[in-house]
Amino acid sequence: MGFIDDIKKRAKSNKKTIVLPETGDRRTLEAANTLLAEEIANIVLIGKKEDIEKGAEGLDLTKALMIDPSQSDKLQSYIDLLVELRKNKGMTPDKAKELLTKDYLYFGVTMVKAGDADGMVAGAVNSTANVLRPSLQILKTAPGTKLVSSFFVMVVPNCEYGADGTFVFSDCGLVQNPNAEELAAIAGSSAKSFEALVGKEAVVAMLSHSTKGSASHPDVDKVVEATKIAKELYPDIKLEGEFQLDAAIVPSVGASKAPGSDIAGKANVLVFPDLDAGNISYKIVQRLAKAEAYGPVTQGIAKPVNDLSRGCSAEDIVGVVAITAVQAAAIK
Numbered sequence: 001m002g003f004i005d006d007i008k009k010r011a012k013s014n015k016k017t018i019v020l021p022e023t024g025d026r027r028t029l030e031a032a033n034t035l036l037a038e039e040i041a042n043i044v045l046i047g048k049k050e051d052i053e054k055g056a057e058g059l060d061l062t063k064a065l066m067i068d069p070s071q072s073d074k075l076q077s078y079i080d081l082l083v084e085l086r087k088n089k090g091m092t093p094d095k096a097k098e099l100l101t102k103d104y105l106y107f108g109v110t111m112v113k114a115g116d117a118d119g120m121v122a123g124a125v126n127s128t129a130n131v132l133r134p135s136l137q138i139l140k141t142a143p144g145t146k147l148v149s150s151f152f153v154m155v156v157p158n159c160e161y162g163a164d165g166t167f168v169f170s171d172c173g174l175v176q177n178p179n180a181e182e183l184a185a186i187a188g189s190s191a192k193s194f195e196a197l198v199g200k201e202a203v204v205a206m207l208s209h210s211t212k213g214s215a216s217h218p219d220v221d222k223v224v225e226a227t228k229i230a231k232e233l234y235p236d237i238k239l240e241g242e243f244q245l246d247a248a249i250v251p252s253v254g255a256s257k258a259p260g261s262d263i264a265g266k267a268n269v270l271v272f273p274d275l276d277a278g279n280i281s282y283k284i285v286q287r288l289a290k291a292e293a294y295g296p297v298t299q300g301i302a303k304p305v306n307d308l309s310r311g312c313s314a315e316d317i318v319g320v321v322a323i324t325a326v327q328a329a330a331i332k
């Protein structure tokens with residue numbers, strides 16, 4: 001069974017409730033139609049019922065819960081919750097009401113915080129920063145995590161590298177210019193995410209334009225330092241660097257550029273040195289290799305809120321919702 005079929009099966013076996021706030025977007029409504037028809041998740045759509053129905057011609061959304069924030073009987077309790085959580089950041093009842101009724105992303109995240117939904121997916125319309133800011137502000141980090149980061153699950157067709165063509169790429173969406181400590185934390189979280197979602201042992205490569213000292217530059221030094229920190233913090237994770245991409249995933253190149261390494265040529269978790277490298281690389285692999293690209297999926301938020309690319313398809317949204325449901329099911 002392929003990666004996303006396995007994730008959908010897991011989501012169906014423990015059905016969760018996921019909020020889709022971008023209901024003015026046809027792809028989102030098509031995804032909701034599929035998610036409901038295939039019973040992958042319970043779906044909450046935020047918006048005015050008549051507006052949603054206008055955009056949903058030919059789709060069956062009768063099983064979705066539709067909530068218009070300004071008419072919701074939970075609105076006052078959400079205002080109170082938001083004020084309580086953010087009063088030391090200047091949140092007042094008036095500001096909270098404005099945010100919750102005008103910005104559906106805030107309403108969706110507050111539903112998740114209140115326990116009225118298990119997760120949220122958005123980003124088909126909104127930028128990553130606008131999707132993730134409310135979740136970072138309201139849900140905060142999971143216990144034991146300081147840094148929230150993100151990854152893509154990439155499923156590359158006809159590819160013998162990684163886990164039969166399946167990889168985690170990180171961070172492609174959130175942390176813009178990680179320092180060595182942050183890069184090490186991204187590596188640790190990504191290994192856990194790979195194992196939780198793909199179900200195989202993570203083999204982590206810390207990527208660079210250098211393999212084992214072949215180039216010198218402060219950018220290389222950062223990855224060398226991050227590798228050292230990650231090895232100390234996560235001694236049980238198979239992790240090494242610094243590697244160029246070919247040395248990380250192609251066995252023959254790994255053997256020639258990094259002889260004796262257990263990791264070179266076998267990596268399935270690719271940690272990029274910064275957001276430019278990660279974001280550009282995932283889009284190259286998605287568009288030129290025609291890979292499935294699910295994400296940006298977040299790691300380290302207390303409850304799952306996941307992002308999408310504005311270039312996503314309805315099928316991508318279905319996949320990210322299924323991943324979100326599986327992440328929600330894993331929360332104790």
Ligand SMILES: CC(C)(COP(=O)(O)OP(=O)(O)OC[C@H]1O[C@@H](n2cnc3c(N)ncnc32)[C@H](O)[C@@H]1OP(=O)(O)O)[C@@H](O)C(=O)NCCC(=O)NCCS
Binds near residue numbers: 132147148174
């Ligand atoms: C996500 C992002 C918006 C957060 O930064 P920001 O808007 O500057 O927000 P702030 O720094 O005001 O942070 C908001 C809150 O989130 C917290 N936060 C921000 N980044 C965090 C992280 N990586 N981990 C944990 N908490 C974080 C802050 O501590 C702050 O908490 P507080 O308000 O309770 O004090 C920013 O990192 C970003 O823009 N990333 C790049 C997104 C992007 O453009 N990606 C490219 C396409 S995918």
Ligand SMILES: CC(=O)OP(=O)(O)O
Binds near residue numbers: 172173308310311
């Ligand atoms: C993940 C990402 O790059 O998002 P977008 O394409 O919407 O900027």
